[in-house]
Amino acid sequence: MEGNGLLGSHSFSVIFPGVRLSAITAIIYGPSRGVSSHVNIVRRKGCCLIESNPSPHGGRGALPSEGGSPSDLLFLAGGGVPTVVSNHQKDEASDGSVGGCGRNCLRACCVNRARLPLYVCKKVEDSGEKAREPPVAFLESLVLGEWEDRYQRGLFRYDLTACVTKVIPGKYGFIAQLNEGRHLKRPTEFRVDKVLQSFDGSKFNFTKVSQEELLFQFEAGEDSEARFFPCMPLVAENSPSVVAINVSPIEYGHVLLIPRVLDCLPQRMDHKSMLLALHMASESKNPYFRVGYNSLGAFATINHLHFQAYYLAMPFPLEKASSKEMMITTDNGVKISELLSYPMRGLLFEGGNSMQDLSDTVSDACVCLQNNNVPFNVLISDCGRRIFLMPQCYAEKQALGEVSPEVFESQVNPAVWEISGHMVLKRKEDYEGATEEKACRLLSDASLSEERFKEVNALIFEAIVNQEEELEGTKVHQQKTSSSVNQRSNRSHGGPGTECLVLQ
Amino acid sequence: MSITQSSASLFSTTEEKEGTFNARYSLWIKEALDELPHSFTITDPFISGHPIVFASPGFLKMTGYSREEVIGRNGRAFQGPKTNRRSIMEIREAIREERPVQVSILNYRKSGSPFWMLFHMIPVFGNDDGRVIHFVAVQVPISGQKMRNGSGCSEMVFGSCRREVCLGSFVHQERALPVECDEQELENWEHCEASESEKLKSAEAVGSVLSVLTRYSEFAGRLVCGKRNCLRGADCLSSSLVISLGRIKQSFVLTNPCLPDMPIVYASDAFLTLTGYKRHEVLGQNCRFLSGVDTDSSVLYEMKECILKGQPCTVQILNYSNRKDKSTFWNLLHISPVRNASGKTAYFVGVQMEASCKDIESKELRPETRQLSVVGAVRVAVRSSFMATC
Numbered sequence: 001m002e003g004n005g006l007l008g009s010h011s012f013s014v015i016f017p018g019v020r021l022s023a024i025t026a027i028i029y030g031p032s033r034g035v036s037s038h039v040n041i042v043r044r045k046g047c048c049l050i051e052s053n054p055s056p057h058g059g060r061g062a063l064p065s066e067g068g069s070p071s072d073l074l075f076l077a078g079g080g081v082p083t084v085v086s087n088h089q090k091d092e093a094s095d096g097s098v099g100g101c102g103r104n105c106l107r108a109c110c111v112n113r114a115r116l117p118l119y120v121c122k123k124v125e126d127s128g129e130k131a132r133e134p135p136v137a138f139l140e141s142l143v144l145g146e147w148e149d150r151y152q153r154g155l156f157r158y159d160l161t162a163c164v165t166k167v168i169p170g171k172y173g174f175i176a177q178l179n180e181g182r183h184l185k186r187p188t189e190f191r192v193d194k195v196l197q198s199f200d201g202s203k204f205n206f207t208k209v210s211q212e213e214l215l216f217q218f219e220a221g222e223d224s225e226a227r228f229f230p231c232m233p234l235v236a237e238n239s240p241s242v243v244a245i246n247v248s249p250i251e252y253g254h255v256l257l258i259p260r261v262l263d264c265l266p267q268r269m270d271h272k273s274m275l276l277a278l279h280m281a282s283e284s285k286n287p288y289f290r291v292g293y294n295s296l297g298a299f300a301t302i303n304h305l306h307f308q309a310y311y312l313a314m315p316f317p318l319e320k321a322s323s324k325e326m327m328i329t330t331d332n333g334v335k336i337s338e339l340l341s342y343p344m345r346g347l348l349f350e351g352g353n354s355m356q357d358l359s360d361t362v363s364d365a366c367v368c369l370q371n372n373n374v375p376f377n378v379l380i381s382d383c384g385r386r387i388f389l390m391p392q393c394y395a396e397k398q399a400l401g402e403v404s405p406e407v408f409e410s411q412v413n414p415a416v417w418e419i420s421g422h423m424v425l426k427r428k429e430d431y432e433g434a435t436e437e438k439a440c441r442l443l444s445d446a447s448l449s450e451e452r453f454k455e456v457n458a459l460i461f462e463a464i465v466n467q468e469e470e471l472e473g474t475k476v477h478q479q480k481t482s483s484s485v486n487q488r489s490n491r492s493h494g495g496p497g498t499e500c501l502v503l504q
Numbered sequence: 505m506s507i508t509q510s511s512a513s514l515f516s517t518t519e520e521k522e523g524t525f526n527a528r529y530s531l532w533i534k535e536a537l538d539e540l541p542h543s544f545t546i547t548d549p550f551i552s553g554h555p556i557v558f559a560s561p562g563f564l565k566m567t568g569y570s571r572e573e574v575i576g577r578n579g580r581a582f583q584g585p586k587t588n589r590r591s592i593m594e595i596r597e598a599i600r601e602e603r604p605v606q607v608s609i610l611n612y613r614k615s616g617s618p619f620w621m622l623f624h625m626i627p628v629f630g631n632d633d634g635r636v637i638h639f640v641a642v643q644v645p646i647s648g649q650k651m652r653n654g655s656g657c658s659e660m661v662f663g664s665c666r667r668e669v670c671l672g673s674f675v676h677q678e679r680a681l682p683v684e685c686d687e688q689e690l691e692n693w694e695h696c697e698a699s700e701s702e703k704l705k706s707a708e709a710v711g712s713v714l715s716v717l718t719r720y721s722e723f724a725g726r727l728v729c730g731k732r733n734c735l736r737g738a739d740c741l742s743s744s745l746v747i748s749l750g751r752i753k754q755s756f757v758l759t760n761p762c763l764p765d766m767p768i769v770y771a772s773d774a775f776l777t778l779t780g781y782k783r784h785e786v787l788g789q790n791c792r793f794l795s796g797v798d799t800d801s802s803v804l805y806e807m808k809e810c811i812l813k814g815q816p817c818t819v820q821i822l823n824y825s826n827r828k829d830k831s832t833f834w835n836l837l838h839i840s841p842v843r844n845a846s847g848k849t850a851y852f853v854g855v856q857m858e859a860s861c862k863d864i865e866s867k868e869l870r871p872e873t874r875q876l877s878v879v880g881a882v883r884v885a886v887r888s889s890f891m892a893t894c
Contacts, residue, residue, distance in 0.1 A: 117869075141874055144884075145875075146873060146876075148876040148880040149876050152840075152876070161847070161887060162843060162847045164846050164847045165887070230868070251887075252884050253880065253884065287593075288888075313748060313889070314600075314888050315593060320593070320597075350589065386589055
């Protein structure tokens with residue numbers, strides 16, 4: 001975002017001769033294009049006056065061809081309604097053209113032109129709030145400021161603040177939003193029965209987004225202080241991570257965190273990326289800014305590694321759920337609990353001697369689920385202090401036709417936000433008729449059964465314990481053998497609700 | 505442990521913060537409250553940061569702080585690394601929803617030692633306008649006779665961690681903890697249930713404090729009460745919205761286009777510093793008091809057009825301050841409509857930036873981005889504060 005403020009101490013009419021002020025909807029201190037052309041662009045896009053709720057922008061061309069047979073049960077024909085997260089997602093695939101695609105993307109053709117602010121977060125964690133009243137923190141100003149800039153420039157497909165929202169009466173407090181513009185009516189682009197799938201450059205990915213959709217670069221730093229650089233080029237050798245807007249936002253500030261965007265990683269959790277996501281939640285210093293993750297098979301829409309985040313100044317029902325600590329003691333201080341009295345089964349990770357410890361334990365759990373082909377969603381909440389891990393099986397049920405009918409009809413897919421309790425509904429009748437019972441039904445349909453949940457937990461705990469032992473280099477053969485035996489027998493006999501692992 | 509407030513804050517001393525408290529009630533209110541034996545604090549959501557404006561001697565004794573160290577701090581200051589996050593969230597949500605809450609929570613004294621207490625908080629409403637004037641929070645220490653962890657105590661016995669084995673034996677014997685209990689243990693408890701008598705104590709304390717406040721507010725002619733007796737007026741913002749807005753340190757105002765002459769309904773501390781006015785002088789007024797003889801009227805006209813069309817705009821306008829030197833300043837003003845959860849425009853936000861003071865430092869966020877971030881923060885606050893909660 002280059003460019004200086006153009007209004008020094010000059011009077012307004014001097015800078016904009018002949019232009020009526022009422023024609024200017026916003027003054028953009030943006031990149032190198034001349035101010036007058038910006039005025040025109042802004043006027044054409046004419047943002048913020050929305051009559052319908054909301055009026056979507058026009059489409060942008062034919063869909064790219066998809067692989068696989070449409071009759072294959074594994075593709076969700078009609079049931080899944082994915083969203084467009086970038087304005088060029090629906091464009092014809094134009095890969096292979098190196099000579100400048102004209103769209104200012106991130107591929108070899110245009111990446112050299114990219115200049116973005118860079119925010120490097122501090123390494124040392126905040127040792128607690130103490131007495132300090134945080135000012136609107138730096139990262140928060142950056143996210144909010146850049147987002148508002150794109151919002152006023154009309155880069156979003158609709159005005160989400162015009163989308164009516166309410167809290168559904170009941171004990172959980174589910175949040176329902178009527179949003180007719182968010183979803184597209186077309187099947188998902190890839191198979192939903194495999195959590196791990198290789199990156200496919202021919203499909204849409206985040207190197208194809210226009211640079212104007214990028215807000216800033218975000219990195220985990222090594223210093224005791226955060227650093228900010230207003231304008232830095234994107235250097236491929238540094239494996240930069242970026243934050244981009246989601247052009248179909250659920251709420252204000254809806255962004256995508258794309259770790260190491262140029263490395264083209266598939267949607268697959270890894271330790272470094274999880275830590276980066278935690279940093280973003282933590283640096284926002286705002287418990288109402290959550291970061292979420294959907295694995296493939298749990299309604300990720302794009303197979304290019306990314307997290308989502310947005311602001312909502314209310315608690316999610318998931319965050320209010322009570323929990324019971326599980327009898328697994330970890331050496332790094334991470335506390336693992338299982339959720340109680342929530343329509344969907346899941347785990348809560350918190351504590352840890354450091355953010356890295358918490359991050360690593362959750363990553364171990366995610367990697368285990370991935371390796372066992374269990375789809376899952378992750379909600380990072382409370383500035384990164386509480387992380388919810390929710391394994392699910394909705395896609396499988398959907399393919400087998402086992403989903404409750406009215407849940408299926410409303411075409412709401414249980415991705416991380418829905419699972420957290422924020423339901424985005426595309427039809428007015430769904431919104432008017434939204435009840436807590438329906439929301440609970442969606443979540444319980446997505447939930448693993450009690451038995452399957454126990455099995456999955458056992459896998460997770462084993463993975464966490466093994467990781468710790470590897471890290472510490474301790475050899476505890478005897479104990480490990482006996483605990484594995486216990487696990488196996490518990491599994492076959494449907495043993496006690498919680499596993500009991502003894503660690504050295 | 506000093507309070508970090510921006511220099512724009514008008515309440516930089518203990519006396520000034522307490523002053524707003526005194527202004528609401530009649531004379532001798534503090535002396536009357538000081539006579540109560542209980543530990544309690546009173547906070548003001550309308551001051552940026554939602555700080556404590558009164559702390560009882562019982563509270564100071566329990567926590568080990570002096571009055572100066574406590575006044576002006578947010579209640580968060582007494583929480584620490586092992587304080588249960590969900591309990592913190594329960595309190596935050598009760599404040600946001602303007603309702604009472606009673607939750608046991610781990611706090612920390614000045615010495616750093618932890619202690620469990622029953623935290624019982626209630627909102628105090630203005631009788632005539634129905635808005636929250638203060639929150640009263642009572643703290644009752646919990647002796648810890650009953651310790652609860654999930655569904656049963658016996659589970660605590662398993663586990664290799666030596667700490668937990670120790671605790672397990674306490675629990676099995678169902679005895680009250682000895683006075684010299686290792687305080688480190690307290691931090692590891694997931695929960696500490698208050699006894700019935702402790703809960704009764706907290707209710708009594710709340711009642712006592714409330715009756716003193718009621719009596720002294722009546723003397724002052726502006727009654728407060730424990731229940732909301734009338735719906736909050738259209739020009740009154742909810743305390744939760746005010747708390748959210750109070751986090752924004754830049755100069756800005758909210759105006760209400762649905763009220764006649766579109767008056768200011770909120771003004772940030774930074775706005776008051778920039779313009780030199782007092783809050784009571786600007787609330788309820790249209791922004792035109794900032795314009796004067798040399799302000800370009802065509803710019804004003806164009807601004808009005810944008811407002812009528814519901815479009816954001818940025819203008820540079822000459823404003824007249826009420827500062828000591830009565831100086832004028834060039835105001836880079838950004839105006840935008842802000843919708844609430846029903847999708848309708850509820851307010852306009854105006855963000856002021858003194859044009860001569862722009863930071864040209866290369867290390868900083870661009871001033872334009874900072875200005876827009878205020879708009880964004882206001883949008884988030886307004887959208888969420890209007891959602892009906894059950």
